[in-house]
Amino acid sequence: MARDPDDGDGDVARRLLDALGEEAEFVDEGSFTFDPVKALEKLRSYQLVDPHGYVLLLVEAAWAAGARSVDISCGPTTQAYFTGVPLDRTQLEGVFTAVLADAGKLADAEGRRVARVQQLLGIAANAALALEPQRVEIDSVDRSGKHHRLSVEAGGRFSCTEIGEDASPGLIRFWLHGRRGGDREAQEVDLLRERCRYASFPVNLYGQRVSAGLRQVMLGLRTDRILLDDDTPIGLASLDRRRKKATLMLLTRGVLSETLELEDMDPRFIAIVDVDMRKDHSQRGILRGPIFDRVMAAVRRAHAGLVAPVRLGGEQGVRAQIDNLLRSAVGKRTPGCVATVTIGDDRPYDGVFGYLASHLATGAAVARAVGRDTVYDLGSLTRVLATTTLVAQAVAAGTLDLSDKLPLDLTPRGDRALTLAELLEHAAGLPATVAFYDEPWHMNPNRAADLCAAIPSLARACPPRTRAIESDLGFLLLGLWLERVHQAPLDRLFHDQIAAPLGIEEDIGYRRLSTIGKAKADEAIAFTEVYDVWLHQGKRQPWYDIRAIVGQGAAHGVAHDDNCLILDGVAGHAGLFGTVNAVATIGRAWLEGLPGVTAEAHAELRDRFSRSSKLAASPWALGFESWGTAGFGQLSVAGTSLWIDPARRSVSVLLANATHPARPPVPGEVRQLLKDFQRLTTKL
Incomplete structure (x- = not known):
């Protein structure tokens, strides 16, 4: 892949490129190429703090590709697919080397969009490999309808082949086969947590059938459709369909932060409420009266603390890696945290993240940010x-x-x-x-x-x-x-x-x-x-x-x-x-x-x-x-x-x-x- 060597030093690709210099074959003074196998080998040393973040990277790839929806299902094989910009075989094979490219330097908007989709797919595949699956596969269908498949084995070996014709142009499918040491329920929990934790780009969860009971709600997601629009979501789920008054669970970044009893609520669906438009996106309206304001207040507080998906950490420096680690913990393991490191007379790291509380029983504390004076x-x-x-x-x-x-x-x-x-x-x-x-x-x-x-x-x-x-x-x-x-x-x-x-x-x-x-x-x-x-x-x-x-x-x-x-x-x-x-x-x-x-x-x-x-x-x-x-x-x-x-x-x-x-x-x-x-x- 050709690339201008005079990119800005602040670019992520530039910093990664320094580490890849020994694998670069100079063609002339203006460009050089990479061996994609060597590129993947180098990328394997750079990982997300939480590899389950690959889910959000795929959703962002769908957004970048211009897709209107992305379907995700899990089980022995986890799948995500969407239809957007077509990738040909060369572009599919280059998803790992594309991570090193500066998409912003490309002249045309379409080229930048393709490069961004490639980068996100490459980073997602690299992250998913940390979960030790048997293999990761990415399918794409080019403009002529030819169906291509990139297959990456657990050890990093991969191949790209044509597997069919006359398919729907623009289809992209991501497969995670046989995740080692995991089971269907564990994978579903991972997916649910990831969707609830992040909202750095517009995503809305669609109404979804669930089973009764807290455990079943957490584990009952079989196939979810994520609609891409201009709203930021929060999820509510029924806890017990046998009750006349449905009890709902408010998930704030994957943490149970409130339970509410509501009239006239169908327990089969997760209700989705956006932040800005004050609108219920489930298949039927369920929020009424003062209870709606309580839910919306919690949604806004959750939205204020949402963080962007963690990016590749190694090239960002140790401080950024620590930031990523602690940001990813907020909402998943704690509502907030504060950290400091001193070495001799120096203080090379200070970090403050999140809030004093996440449960609505604590009142205004859910909106009170952690500080260095937090006790x-x-x-x-x-x-x-x-x-x-x-x-x-x-x-x-x-x-x-x-x-x-x-x-x-x-x-x-x-x-x-x-x-x-x-x-x-x-x-x-x-x-x-x-x-x-x-x-x-x-x-x-x-x-x-x-x-x-x-x-x-x-x-x-x-x-x-x-x-x-x-x-x-x-x-x-x-x-x-x-x-x-x-x-x-x-x-x-x-x-x-x-x-x-x-x-x-x-x-x-x-x-x-x-x-x-x-x-x-x-x-x-x-x-x-x-x-x-x-x-x-x-x-x-x-x-x-x-x-x-x-x-x-x-x-x-x-x-x-x-x-x-x-x-x-x-x-x-x-x-x-x-x-x-x-x-x-x-x-x-x-x-x-x-x-x-x-x-x-x-x-x-x-x-x-x-x-x-x-x-x-x-x-x-x-x-x-x-x-x-x-x-x-x-x-x-x-x-x-x-x-x-x-x-x-x-x-x-x-x-x-x-x-x-x-x-x-x-x-x-x-x-x-x-x-x-x-x-x-x-x-x-």
Whole structure:
């Protein structure tokens, strides 16, 4: 493919071209050609952050091709097809090399349109290959009716052949065959999420038959028609056709944000409401009266936060890759997030995305953007920011020793006492957690004495030092132990020994339940869980009772951890609230020197607390996770993370409220987001 070498340096194609230079064969001073096989090999190193974004790239390709609709179906083979600009065999074969072309340099509008369609198909195919299908195929029919097929195998080998004649000119079909490790339901969920997450170009979902029930709604999309017009969509779906009043599910960027009961609603269809024209695009009108305004308000808020599909990341630089990662997480795993990275005295990355909440039960918070001053429930980061840091200071001062034994009345029953080091290393054999708010205890908020009285009757999960179990219970006990050692409450210890000396006492701390009562929380605080049975398939959860006593329908400014409430919101395993800068400041103190610890003692202390446990297969050090030479920190399934790398003098912080509007159904996805963020920050 010929290309002018004097393109602008700001062009994506130009930057990719630099990486492809060694595969270029110079024809003359003005142009050169590419081997398409080599082009694909190079493209394979550049991927979307979420490869399921190929769905949206195909829809955008249809839009660029001038199509009026695009049909998508899924199953063992996922298909998307539309009719628009005809591509001949040469143009089809060049979809990967077209990614490197600058369509804007072409003189005629038709040529630019063809090049754009080629680029989008090439990027979509490259992304789809990351899902490990048996093969990806793209069909096209040229102006003469000849039918061509480009077939790309999982290993990257491809061929382009003519497979028929007398077909409809302009037809383009994209096939994803035999996706490995997936099933029909999983693919349908992927497609649904992608359509709800993005709206960077005009797309409208057509009324679609669905099955009853939340799971069936999420999985019941068999073949969808996406109409291309000038409206931006939002989807509503029936939850239960057996009810006289239909219950609708409002999907905001793939996240259930509201349930509504409506009269006169046919449960077979998803209703589509556009942002600008205030119009219902389903096959029959279903929205009436004040309920319509509620839905439209949510739609506008969702529209304001919609992001463009993620493009190829590698050539955009590490900052853009991190941006893409976090943007793609907003709406899918969290309503918003804030991140920062410091290396030495430099701050190479800051990022702020999304909103404080997504569920309408939170009121105006769904339209309140996240900022650097947003306060997050830090969840299990409390274990390292408060408890581990206070223990380290006590060890440095000689107040505690790592071999000290937990007081007997704070020790669950077992053959021997537990040491301070074993609790810090998650090697004490304690269970991950104990639901003191549930049977048989049913403890209420601010009942610390009752909780302490129950501890000696608790069973251990295994003998000490036989396996690592990440245990909130262990750090709850450490918090109680610290209060006893210092004869002071944990929130005061954290304020006096950590926050105040570092000058961050206004930005981080505990929120004691008996002090804040039921007062309205600060507007800068991000919401966590919404206590709505519809978020749990209509089932009331065990922790709803203690939340009802607190008096919040959505956790806001009150610790999300239910055991923490029993301890009045102040515990060794949870309870801290703070900003991204405050968390980073404590991270830097672990790099440079903890308050009250001499420089010589600090270096030895940091080395000891970040040293990996000798327990087989344990990822823990003393209080921290440890990746050996890659540093130490804490990744919380609630969506918060801190990572410290002494070798690079770096501190990375990501704060998100992944427990909003409900506890993540797959906690591993949140943890993977945090790990991906940390992995990218090492490239800064």
